[in-house]
Amino acid sequence: VLRDDFRQPPGDVVVAAGEPAVLECVPPRGHPEPSVSWKKDGARLSDKDERLTIRGGKLMLATTRKSDAGVYVCVATNVVGERDSEPAELVVF
Numbered sequence: 001v002l003r004d005d006f007r008q009p010p011g012d013v014v015v016a017a018g019e020p021a022v023l024e025c026v027p028p029r030g031h032p033e034p035s036v037s038w039k040k041d042g043a044r045l046s047d048k049d050e051r052l053t054i055r056g057g058k059l060m061l062a063t064t065r066k067s068d069a070g071v072y073v074c075v076a077t078n079v080v081g082e083r084d085s086e087p088a089e090l091v092v093f
Helices: none
Strands: 013-015 021-023 035-040 052-055 058-061 070-078 081-084 088-092
Touching (some): 035 052
Parallel strands (some): 013 088
Antiparallel strands (some): 021 058, 070 081
């Protein structure tokens, strides 16, 4: 089972360059419990980037750069399939 509705979709975030940014997402209920990953501008984010932390449904950027600005989507995945959240914009000024 994987429901359509995200319990908390990510919201737009505005930060100054160099500041940390947090995008929060609570995935839909599912069985088994869905895992969360993130996409930026349509491309899946890698957790190999040491500035990036994905914990639970939170995407944390330690120090934002201008290049981090863009449209982020929270992706919930389990054996049934995948659901994308509504997009959220990260603005870096």
